[in-house]
Amino acid sequence: MREDLEILKRSLIRADPDAGVAAAQRLVDAGVDPKAILEEGMAVAMFELGEMWKRGEVFLPEVVASAEVFKRCNAVVEPVLLAQKDENTEPNALVVLATVKGDLHDLGKNMVGAMLRTSGFDVHDMGKDVSADKIVAAIQEMRPQIVGLSALLTTTVPYQETVIKRLVQEGLRDQVKVMVGGAPVTPEWAEKIQADGYANNAPEAVEVARKLVGLAQ
Amino acid sequence: MTSTGAKVAFLACGAVALDTAAIIERRGWDADVHGISSDLHMTPLEIAPAVEAKLKDLLPRYERVIVVYGDCGTGGRLDAVLERYPAARPAGFHCFQWYAGDLYRRFADDIGIYFLTDWLVTNWDRAVIKGLGLDRFPWLKETYFGNLTRILFVRQHPDPEREAKAREIAAWMDRPLEIHDLGIGPLEDLLAPMMGGSDVRT
Numbered sequence: 001m002r003e004d005l006e007i008l009k010r011s012l013i014r015a016d017p018d019a020g021v022a023a024a025q026r027l028v029d030a031g032v033d034p035k036a037i038l039e040e041g042m043a044v045a046m047f048e049l050g051e052m053w054k055r056g057e058v059f060l061p062e063v064v065a066s067a068e069v070f071k072r073c074n075a076v077v078e079p080v081l082l083a084q085k086d087e088n089t090e091p092n093a094l095v096v097l098a099t100v101k102g103d104l105h106d107l108g109k110n111m112v113g114a115m116l117r118t119s120g121f122d123v124h125d126m127g128k129d130v131s132a133d134k135i136v137a138a139i140q141e142m143r144p145q146i147v148g149l150s151a152l153l154t155t156t157v158p159y160q161e162t163v164i165k166r167l168v169q170e171g172l173r174d175q176v177k178v179m180v181g182g183a184p185v186t187p188e189w190a191e192k193i194q195a196d197g198y199a200n201n202a203p204e205a206v207e208v209a210r211k212l213v214g215l216a217q
Numbered sequence: 218m219t220s221t222g223a224k225v226a227f228l229a230c231g232a233v234a235l236d237t238a239a240i241i242e243r244r245g246w247d248a249d250v251h252g253i254s255s256d257l258h259m260t261p262l263e264i265a266p267a268v269e270a271k272l273k274d275l276l277p278r279y280e281r282v283i284v285v286y287g288d289c290g291t292g293g294r295l296d297a298v299l300e301r302y303p304a305a306r307p308a309g310f311h312c313f314q315w316y317a318g319d320l321y322r323r324f325a326d327d328i329g330i331y332f333l334t335d336w337l338v339t340n341w342d343r344a345v346i347k348g349l350g351l352d353r354f355p356w357l358k359e360t361y362f363g364n365l366t367r368i369l370f371v372r373q374h375p376d377p378e379r380e381a382k383a384r385e386i387a388a389w390m391d392r393p394l395e396i397h398d399l400g401i402g403p404l405e406d407l408l409a410p411m412m413g414g415s416d417v418r419t
Contacts, residue, residue: 017356059350060350061349061351061354064350064357065350065354068354068360102328103328104328104364106364107360152290153310154293154310155310157292183261183290184261184288184291185292186293189292189293
């Protein structure tokens, strides 16, 4: 198990999809707790990658590639994890994620979703080009603790504010924390539109989410 | 004072610098052109500081600077820098928007379009394939481009070799290609008013 966990971590950091998926499959087949695979293998690798990013040791292509490998490995591990959950399992904090209307860029959102899952959150990913109407409906139906709004284009960033205003209009604003992110998004913008949280990378998004739900200070 | 005596400097992204110089020459404007790397597009947070450093270098010698760089994902950080100096830039988010002019407005709601310009086609292998890591991770192609529906090549200068490359790119992305010959007029229409000249092309 240890050896395959190391291979899994190395594959994620080096962005080797074939070796990563094979290691994840071997771990699952060996009956290793999927939570351990996520927390001790995949999450550790992604946080290490985040640190390497901060230190300038890796660049955007490496991070994007590793995120894609993570997605493929997660497709092996997550179904086993979900199958283990039953009605007695304490639900995790739920995060609804969306790339806002007019924007098809979902790499960042996907990375945040993956990191949140490995950190003990349940994530409902609404995908890309998502309207305020759909986000409102999802919040009314699922009652998440957090909604995360991603926008990569300068032209679509204002839609984050549109969504927040809709939440106010619908009387939902006090029921859900709003996180915003995306390359052009700034802390000043987040403050201006009265978002509850802002993060400029996936590991930071996890930290912010943990604070918003009271899991961290 | 500059060696040319020009009072205005254009600080142009490498992706538009040649066309900017051509417009200046055609219009006979008394202005110099200085370059700034188009590679900053890959790291948008570095654009505003890099432009500011150039402004500090240029402004002691010029009365004002016209920055020909799109917002390019700075999220308004570039405009915030320009407000602090006698500097301005054409409105717009990306250089392909400047080149596309009315066409960009017409297709503004079609979010699946990928725009090519002469510069992007010419520099495709370096800027896109290498820049996005597709040389090392070719399996990321779908991750980057899977959401697109079609490609619009807003062409400045027709060239058979470049057109062949654009078709090769479209085939590689497996998306339909449309070519629109728009020249550099739309960019000129944006720059002319900033020089106080007519915004009507002659």
